[in-house]
Amino acid sequence: xxxxxxxxxxxxxxxxxxxxxxxxxxxxxxxxxxxxxxxxxxxxxxxxxxxxxxxxxxxxxxxxxxxxxxxxxxxxxxxxxxxxxxxxxxxxxxxxxxxxxxxxxxxxxxxxxxxxxxxxxxxxxxxxxxxxxxxxxxxxxxxxxxxxxxxxxxxxxxxxxxxxxxxxxxxxxxxxxxxxxxxxxxxxxxxxxxxxxxxxxxxxxxxxxxxxxxxxxxxxxxxxxxxxxxxxxxxxxxxxxxxxxxxxxxxxxxxxxxxxxxxxxxxxxxxxxxxxxxxxxxxxxxxxxxxxxxxxxxxxxxxxxxxxxxxxxxxxxxxxxxx
Amino acid sequence: xxxxxxxxxxxxxxxxxxxxxxxxxxxxxxxxxxxxxxxxxxxxxxxxxxxxxxxxxxxxxxxxxxxxxxxxxxxxxxxxxxxxxxxxxxxxxxxxxxxxxxxxxxxxxxxxxxxxxxxxxxxxxxxxxxxxxxxxxxxxxxxxxxxxxxxxxxxxxxxxxxxxxxxxxxxxxxxxxxxxxxxxxxxxxxxxxxxxxxxxxxxxxxxxxxxxxxxxxxxxxxxxxxxxxxxxxxxxxxxxxxxxxxxxxxxxxxxxxxxxxxxxxxxxxxxxxxxxxxxxxxxxxxxxxxxxxxxxxxxxxxxxxxxxxxxxxxxxxxxxxxxxxxxxxxxxxxxxxxxxxxxxxxxxxxxxxxxxxxxxxxxxxxxxxxxxxxxxxxx
Numbered sequence: 001x002x003x004x005x006x007x008x009x010x011x012x013x014x015x016x017x018x019x020x021x022x023x024x025x026x027x028x029x030x031x032x033x034x035x036x037x038x039x040x041x042x043x044x045x046x047x048x049x050x051x052x053x054x055x056x057x058x059x060x061x062x063x064x065x066x067x068x069x070x071x072x073x074x075x076x077x078x079x080x081x082x083x084x085x086x087x088x089x090x091x092x093x094x095x096x097x098x099x100x101x102x103x104x105x106x107x108x109x110x111x112x113x114x115x116x117x118x119x120x121x122x123x124x125x126x127x128x129x130x131x132x133x134x135x136x137x138x139x140x141x142x143x144x145x146x147x148x149x150x151x152x153x154x155x156x157x158x159x160x161x162x163x164x165x166x167x168x169x170x171x172x173x174x175x176x177x178x179x180x181x182x183x184x185x186x187x188x189x190x191x192x193x194x195x196x197x198x199x200x201x202x203x204x205x206x207x208x209x210x211x212x213x214x215x216x217x218x219x220x221x222x223x224x225x226x227x228x229x230x231x232x233x234x235x236x237x238x239x240x241x242x243x244x245x246x247x248x249x250x251x252x253x254x255x256x257x258x259x260x261x262x263x264x265x266x267x268x269x270x271x272x273x274x275x276x277x278x279x280x281x282x283x284x285x286x287x288x289x290x291x292x293x294x295x296x297x298x299x300x301x302x303x304x305x306x307x308x309x310x311x312x313x314x315x316x317x318x319x320x321x322x323x
Numbered sequence: 324x325x326x327x328x329x330x331x332x333x334x335x336x337x338x339x340x341x342x343x344x345x346x347x348x349x350x351x352x353x354x355x356x357x358x359x360x361x362x363x364x365x366x367x368x369x370x371x372x373x374x375x376x377x378x379x380x381x382x383x384x385x386x387x388x389x390x391x392x393x394x395x396x397x398x399x400x401x402x403x404x405x406x407x408x409x410x411x412x413x414x415x416x417x418x419x420x421x422x423x424x425x426x427x428x429x430x431x432x433x434x435x436x437x438x439x440x441x442x443x444x445x446x447x448x449x450x451x452x453x454x455x456x457x458x459x460x461x462x463x464x465x466x467x468x469x470x471x472x473x474x475x476x477x478x479x480x481x482x483x484x485x486x487x488x489x490x491x492x493x494x495x496x497x498x499x500x501x502x503x504x505x506x507x508x509x510x511x512x513x514x515x516x517x518x519x520x521x522x523x524x525x526x527x528x529x530x531x532x533x534x535x536x537x538x539x540x541x542x543x544x545x546x547x548x549x550x551x552x553x554x555x556x557x558x559x560x561x562x563x564x565x566x567x568x569x570x571x572x573x574x575x576x577x578x579x580x581x582x583x584x585x586x587x588x589x590x591x592x593x594x595x596x597x598x599x600x601x602x603x604x605x606x607x608x609x610x611x612x613x614x615x616x617x618x619x620x621x622x623x624x625x626x627x628x629x630x631x632x633x634x635x636x637x638x639x640x641x642x643x644x645x646x647x648x649x650x651x652x653x654x655x656x657x658x659x660x661x662x663x664x665x666x667x668x669x670x671x672x673x674x675x676x677x678x679x680x681x682x683x684x685x686x687x688x689x690x691x692x693x694x695x696x697x698x699x700x701x702x
Contacts, residue, residue, distance in 0.1 A: 119516055123453060125447070127446055128446075146434050147432045150516075153513075156518060158663070162361075162433050164360055164433075170434065279518075288452065291529060312399065317493045
């Protein structure tokens, strides 16, 4: 028979200790860096030309994805190890009206959101995913990566993609055109996708300015005329005037979702329709780290456990006199 | 000195040769994986980065290898020396299960040639559950080798070494209890960072490590019952039912605790209704729960617990329950969003079966050549 009383006592004490420290040590979401750079994607401005897809491939030296006989356009359907940025289409019913939820269509961009509190960085065992403390750009470092692909599971947007078809593959993701050898941002430039966007649907710039711009657009009404900047919001190349054809859906995606993102989206239709994941404000990284650091802070709990275990095993083994 | 003896006998039985064939097929697909990439064999994709090589070989495989861990707790923490006759076989199965879990993880690693980065402080990320699991499992494999070493040392007659090892063995036994407690709970913590991709019926912010650990312990005790019953049938050994039925009683306690935490978590977070309204996931949840409840019902009855056949059925149901719990959480109800699906390919399944075949073959060879099992007295 097991000594139930002592087992229960230990178990209760252990659980109580774990609960108390959990409350005390909760790790909050990380905060956006004041100097973070990002992008604002305005779905209502996007015309689906995919110039950004092609510019992205050029910058990252990736081949176009071809489906069937269509060689005119890159026909990538989703992110892959050959596609770090893609334009997807929402369509409903007759799909006649742009930016209408019913009987309409809308475009949506998929690329790394450069999370403020990135899951990929939190879960990577070998620090191959890194977030620049100043710019907030999340980069991947294949020279450190072991290919466990935990980052893929830990990314709410399924952004990191592994080269499954290579014998010696690697993870690929958008690094905001700032990876070694490209470094467009460090050199004072902007992302390739924002640079080539003819309508300013993809706008580059400091996160704070982009967020202000997004909120300004939220106040506009259908029929209003607005002067939209192109390129880098802090020094736009040019502007174009456009009448609003649909009201914005009052939601800046990335202001708060899972701790917020440096790449933000606005649109005329709700984001769940555009395939955005069901996220709440708290980041999964903060929850996972709270749990891990509660259990393993300074390795105190394991050390105490080991001391107790060693004592008990020694005592019982000596008494036993066997094996 | 233990009373275990090598069983002797022919190694190349028809069953063993069949295992070799399965192993060879698995090796062929493994060769393709290393020549042409993971995608040439496995169906994992951008939305499902982990397939059966992680979920079966590592997550379930190591839980099934918790026999040594579960028995060490019973023998050395609760001072139940009478379980000693079961210990070596359990340790061997644990060693094989964990070692092949390590092999599975390596095969699945996309950049395996850099695996040692896990052990280099400059690369380590202490926020990562994967780091904890990787290091902890690697260390535990070494500890299991040391714990099992006496069987080998007895065989070669290294009496001096055996004595020296026995003096420090208590420390390794203690570490061998701590490490699985850590990484088996962490295998549950993996799920937290995957957030919404884990179905609400399997997601929990703080209870994941507890649920994973309790089920791993139940599976550990059940595999001891399973292995002892199988070995008895295969090698005509003494009946150990009197010991095994007591293990059954331990499972009742652990299983009750598990079900209380599992359903407590679901009820407290207002998810009870989801049990009936989640379509495919509801079916999986109810099936999984039934597999957990069957051993509880069987093992609560003293009569059924003392019957070798019902006891074995309870253990088997428990092993399926713990495995399905892990399959459900990590794969079957895992949902990365629209556009992605996963079902293992033939090659992927063959690699996993090949690994299992290798495990079975090694177990057979070692119990026939090393003092692991207790031979019947009448033989």
